[in-house]
Amino acid sequence: MAEAAPLPLAADTDSLAGGGTAVDVRAVSHQFRLSGARLPVLDGIEFSAEPGEFVALLGPSGCGKSTLLRLIAGLERPTAGEIAVGGRPVDRPDPSRILVFQDPTLFPWASVRQNVTTGLEARGVLKQERGRVGEALALVGLAGFADAYPHQLSGGMAQRVALARALVNDPALLLLDEPLGKLDSLTRLTLQTELVGLWQRNGFTALLVTHDVEEALLLASRIVVFSDRPARINAEFRFDKPYPRHRDAPDLVAMRRRILGALGFAT
Amino acid sequence: MTDAAQTFDDLAIADPTSTFGGIWRSGVLAALSWAAAALITVGLPDVVPWGSAKLFAGLTAGAAAVFLVLSFVVQRLGRAGEVLRHYGPWFVAVGVWLALWELATAKFGWLPKPFFSPPHGILNVYVTDGPRLLLCIVYTLRLWSLGFLSGIVVGYGAGVALGWSKPFAYWGMPLLKLIGPVPATAWIPVTFYFFPTTFGASIFIVALASGIPVAILTASGVGSVSRAYYDVGRILGARSWYLIRRVAIPAAMPHVFVGLFMALYYSFAVLVVAEMLGAKYGLGWYIQFQTAYSGYANVYAAIIIMAVLCAGIVRLLFVVRDRLLRWQEGFI
Numbered sequence: 001m002a003e004a005a006p007l008p009l010a011a012d013t014d015s016l017a018g019g020g021t022a023v024d025v026r027a028v029s030h031q032f033r034l035s036g037a038r039l040p041v042l043d044g045i046e047f048s049a050e051p052g053e054f055v056a057l058l059g060p061s062g063c064g065k066s067t068l069l070r071l072i073a074g075l076e077r078p079t080a081g082e083i084a085v086g087g088r089p090v091d092r093p094d095p096s097r098i099l100v101f102q103d104p105t106l107f108p109w110a111s112v113r114q115n116v117t118t119g120l121e122a123r124g125v126l127k128q129e130r131g132r133v134g135e136a137l138a139l140v141g142l143a144g145f146a147d148a149y150p151h152q153l154s155g156g157m158a159q160r161v162a163l164a165r166a167l168v169n170d171p172a173l174l175l176l177d178e179p180l181g182k183l184d185s186l187t188r189l190t191l192q193t194e195l196v197g198l199w200q201r202n203g204f205t206a207l208l209v210t211h212d213v214e215e216a217l218l219l220a221s222r223i224v225v226f227s228d229r230p231a232r233i234n235a236e237f238r239f240d241k242p243y244p245r246h247r248d249a250p251d252l253v254a255m256r257r258r259i260l261g262a263l264g265f266a267t
Numbered sequence: 268m269t270d271a272a273q274t275f276d277d278l279a280i281a282d283p284t285s286t287f288g289g290i291w292r293s294g295v296l297a298a299l300s301w302a303a304a305a306l307i308t309v310g311l312p313d314v315v316p317w318g319s320a321k322l323f324a325g326l327t328a329g330a331a332a333v334f335l336v337l338s339f340v341v342q343r344l345g346r347a348g349e350v351l352r353h354y355g356p357w358f359v360a361v362g363v364w365l366a367l368w369e370l371a372t373a374k375f376g377w378l379p380k381p382f383f384s385p386p387h388g389i390l391n392v393y394v395t396d397g398p399r400l401l402l403c404i405v406y407t408l409r410l411w412s413l414g415f416l417s418g419i420v421v422g423y424g425a426g427v428a429l430g431w432s433k434p435f436a437y438w439g440m441p442l443l444k445l446i447g448p449v450p451a452t453a454w455i456p457v458t459f460y461f462f463p464t465t466f467g468a469s470i471f472i473v474a475l476a477s478g479i480p481v482a483i484l485t486a487s488g489v490g491s492v493s494r495a496y497y498d499v500g501r502i503l504g505a506r507s508w509y510l511i512r513r514v515a516i517p518a519a520m521p522h523v524f525v526g527l528f529m530a531l532y533y534s535f536a537v538l539v540v541a542e543m544l545g546a547k548y549g550l551g552w553y554i555q556f557q558t559a560y561s562g563y564a565n566v567y568a569a570i571i572i573m574a575v576l577c578a579g580i581v582r583l584l585f586v587v588r589d590r591l592l593r594w595q596e597g598f599i
Contacts, residue, residue, distance in 0.1 A: 075498055095504035105495045109517040109594045118513070119503035149594045169503065 020052035020205035021086035021096070021172035023072065028081030029230075030067055040230035041067050045081070047224055047233060051172075054199055054206045056216035058259065059226030065209040068231070069175045072207065073099040085173055095119050097173035098166040102181045104158035106150040112137070112161050113146040119169040136168035137161075139198065156187035163195075167202065174199075176208040180215065192218055196243050213259050217252050218245050225262045235262040293355025294338030300362025301331035307369045308387060314376035317564075319394050323387035327365060334358060384564035392568035399553075404572060406548040407538065410466070414473025414541070415534045419527060422478030426485025426526070430519065431511055440486070447483060451476035451533070452540045465545035472544075476537040477530035481523065488522025489515045521595060524588045531584060535577050550576075 030042040041064035049055045057065045071078050072085065074093040083090045085097055098119075106115050116133050120126040137143050140160040150158055159179055166174060176195075180188045196219055199206050210216050216223045217239060225235040239255055246252065305328035308320050341348045365386055371377045373385035393400065428435045429443065451472050458468040492515055500510045542551030550569050557565035 073502055075501065093501040093504070095502070099498075099502050101495065101499075103495065105499050107496060107499075107514065107517070109520065110513075111594075118500070118505070121513075122500065122503050122505035122509045151594070165503070 019172065019203045020050075022051050023049040023173060023205060023207065024082075024084045024087075025068070025072070026082045026084075028068070028071065028078045028083060030064070030071060030076075030079045042071075042078070043230040043232050045231065045233060047236075049205055049207060049222075052203050052205055053222065054208070054220045056208045056210055056220035056223045057226060058210060058213065058216050058223055058263070059231060060228050060263070061211050063226050063229045064231035065226055066177050069099055069177050069207065069209055072173075073097060073175055075099070095123060095169040096171055097175060098169060098171040099175040099177060100159075100162050100166050100179045102178040104150070104155075104162040106153075106158055106161055106165075108150045110150075111146065112142065112148050112150070112153070115150070115161055116165045116168050118165060123169075132168050132170075136164040139167060140164045140194070154187075155183050156191060159183065159191065160194075163198065167198065170202075171204055173205045173207070176206060178209055178211070181210070181212075188215075193244065195219060200243065213256050213263075214247055214252075216259075217255055218247065223259060225259060235259075237262075289339075289342070291338045291341045291352060291355065293352070293359055294334050294341060297355065297358035297362055298331045298334035298338065300359050300366060301327045301334060302362075304362055304365040304369060304386075305331060307366050307374060311370075311374040313373045313385075315373075315380050317373055317380075317385055317388035317391055319391035320373075320387045322394065323390045326390075327362075331362075381561045381563050384567055388564040389568045389571065392565045396565060396568075399548075400569065400572065403548050403550050403553045403569070404576070406546065406552075407542070407550040407573075408576070410469055410541065410546075410549060411473060411534060411538055414470045415477045415530065417470065418474030418477030418534070419481045419530055421474070422481030422526070422530070423485050423523065425478070426482040426523075427489055427511065427516065427519075429482065429486035430489025431515055436486070436490075443479070443482060443486075447479050451479075451537050455540075455544065459544075469541040469544050469546065472537055472541040473534050476533040480529035480533060481526040484522045484526030484529070485519060488519030488526075491522070492518040520592060524584075524592065527584060527588075528581070531577075531581060535573075 025045050025047050028042055028045045029040070032039040032041055045068060047055075057068065059065050067076075070076050072083055072090060074090045074097070077091070090097075106112075107118070110118075113133060116136055117126060117130075120129050120132065134143065134146070137146055140163050142157060142160055142164065145153070145157065145161075150161070153161065162179070179195075180191050183191065192215060195206075199219075206219075208216070208219060221238065221240050223237045223239060224233055225237070226232065227234045237255065237259060239252075241249075241251065305324045308324040308327065313320060337344075337351060341351055344351065369385050369387075372380075372383050373387065425439070425443075429439045430436070454475060455468070455472065458471050459465075462468040462471060496514050496518060497510055500514050505513070538549075539551030539554060542549040543555065546552045550573050553569045554566050557563070557569070
């Protein structure tokens with residue numbers, strides 16, 4: 001894991017270093033309507049993230065963490081409460097805060113380059129910013145795959161493309177919904193390291209939903225623990241350790257025990 | 268590695284498309300069967316004369332000679348040689364078929380005139396009625412292309428609107444479902460009222476037959492695009508128009524092509540009927556005209572042209588589809 005040092009600030013990728021933004025979630029509750037019945041998924045969520053912070057949202061599968069990310073991304077409006085990003089209320093999706101899903105969800109009909117271009121083209125800034133596409137692909141180590149189609153990529157490569165597709169827009173907030181959840185464990189280790197590198201060099205605020213305690217501790221400086229559905233915030237842990245972190249470092253192991261305790265697993 | 272190569276060679280020898288001792292077996296057999304067809308055609312007298320027997324015998328004998336030459340050189344022809352070898356058994360079978368066909372019709376009269384025609388009878392139609400058939404091909408292609416193209420353009424536009432917009436779907440879908448199953452030709456009485464010329468009415472019938480399957484399949488394609496793709500688009504800053512152009516339309520393409528293939532077959536099917544509406548030329552018109560005068564050899568001749576045209580256009584659509592849906596490779 002020695003290569004977890006921050007990626008070198010190559011001159012040709014400088015334009016992708018934008019900086020982060022603050023996130024404020026105030027008393028947010030949310031319900032789904034399923035065939036008439038109301039299913040509460042979030043219950044009075046209250047938390048905030050500082051600009052450039054890496055926060056992990058940890059909790060059991062299906063507890064509503066992903067819904068919270070969708071709300072912050074602006075894909076849906078909360079039933080109650082308010083969400084603000086960078087001091088401005090969220091009322092619709094915006095390319096300054098980008099959600100990366102567990103499935104890469106690349107457009108299968110578009111090449112890797114066209115996939116990464118989507119955000120720039122949709123906003124009509126492709127002409128001025130075309131150079132970013134190559135930078136973003138280089139940043140995730142896929143410079144040679146611009147003309148490949150998604151079906152030709154492995155799971156890890158596809159998720160890298162999804163990251164490039166997000167980063168090309170220089171988001172101030174990156175919402176990561178278990179982005180490594182479906183990858184094999186070795187690819188996962190590599191991408192965890194790369195994710196830290198991208199975060200350190202670009203400076204965006206990152207909210208990572210995961211149910212993997214170790215992943216949360218390897219990546220985040222703060223860990224918010226959610227209860228089962230409807231999700232409430234159970235506990236918060238600060239873990240300000242330098243990177244690269246090691247999964248068997250004593251302080252990490254100790255913290256993992258505390259967090260597992262908070263999740264209801266006696267160790 | 269060598270084992271695998273060995274097995275492959277064994278297979279190649281067992282394969283009838285292969286060569287044996289440097290000579291292409293199917294090529295020799297094809298030369299024999301085509302030569303037999305030629306000999307039967309000139310050697311035995313016609314029960315009733317059909318004309319063009321010598322020309323047909325000359326052509327089949329020429330083909331036999333070509334197959335004979337190919338039997339020795341096909342290995343040196345590379346890619347084209349491989350294709351020829353693949354179709355070797357077919358070449359043999361067609362020669363046998365031509366020979367039997369000659370015997371059953373012209374030579375022994377088991378299948379009598381005028382209901383059946385020997386191959387040289389059909390050839391005689393092309394020789395004697397060639398210019399008129401060419402004109403018919405042009406007329407048919409003009410009617411078909413105008414009808415098909417206008418049909419699929421309108422059908423596609425309607426399909427995208429129906430699949431994308433809720434109000435469109437609310438008002439349009441029931442209508443489409445009601446009209447869809449009605450054969451296009453059932454609208455002939457109405458079209459006579461609305462279209463000033465019979466040519467316009469014919470185009471409309473072909474367009475209707477092609478447009479409806481495209482509209483239905485496009486609508487279902489656009490409607491079934493995974494919501495996750497729209498979510499990604501919206502997150503990246505896309506508005507409706509961009510989502511339609513860059514997400515809904517390409518994602519629906521596989522469905523659209525199913526619709527296009529259906530449209531092709533329907534349009535060919537109504538072509539003959541559409542040419543009943545007072546057309547002066549056209550393959551459908553020709554078939555009806557000749558049927559009325561018991562010119563069955565002419566009917567077969569026109570049917571063969573139609574079949575070849577249809578197959579060619581279908582093939583063309585496959586090429587277009589494979590280019591446009593290249594991204595689907597691997598999960599078709």
